[in-house]
Amino acid sequence: MSWAIATFFGAGHLRPASGTWASAIAVVLAVLAYEAGFALLVPLGAAVATVAGFWAVPHYLEGLLGDDPPEIVIDEVAGQWLALSFTVIPLWWHDVPNLLLGAWPGWLMPFLLFRIFDIWKPWVIGRADQRGDPAGVMLDDLWAGLFAGIVSVVLAGVYHGAVAPWLG
Secondary structure: OHHHHHOOOOHHHOOOOHHHHHHHHHHHHHHHHHHOOOOOHHHHHHHHHHHHHHHHHHHHHOOOOOOOOOOOOHHHHHHHHHHHHHHHHHHHHOOOOOOOOOOOHHHHHHHHHHHHHHHHOOHHHHHHHOOOOHHHHHHHHHHHHHHHHHHHHHHHHHHHHHHHHHHO
16 A cells, blocks of 8 residues: 555656656646536645655655655645645635636646655755655645745735736
8 A cells, every 4th residue: 555655656666767757747636626517626636645745655665775855746746736736725715717728837847846845856845855764755845835835925925916907
């Protein structure tokens, strides 16, 4: 069970860039949930993936060499769904009908920003990653998801408040 959760049912074995693959799969699942009318499954999924990851990662790491093998991607899934929650919830609240094509920045920006923060690892993201323990495996991606979500909302506010009015 810890293998299935930690690798997100084997997605962590996709190469190259297993974290990017897992993030992309998380985005696809979030968009599908939104389009099917279940937008609130995204933040719920983030919470479930977080709790499951904090349980599974220590169990998966028992007896393995290294503190964050690339096949562990539940942290990317949790962080990506956290980032997406910042845009999906307001879009759902405002009854935006089409996330895939109509409101595509609502999934593209959190995806790109999450990957940037996860790879770059500035500030507390890097500190969490340097912990070298199972909690650090999860925490760096949760911080990256939080920052990606916040920046996505700020960029949306700038666009809708300052840029869009000028475009007519």
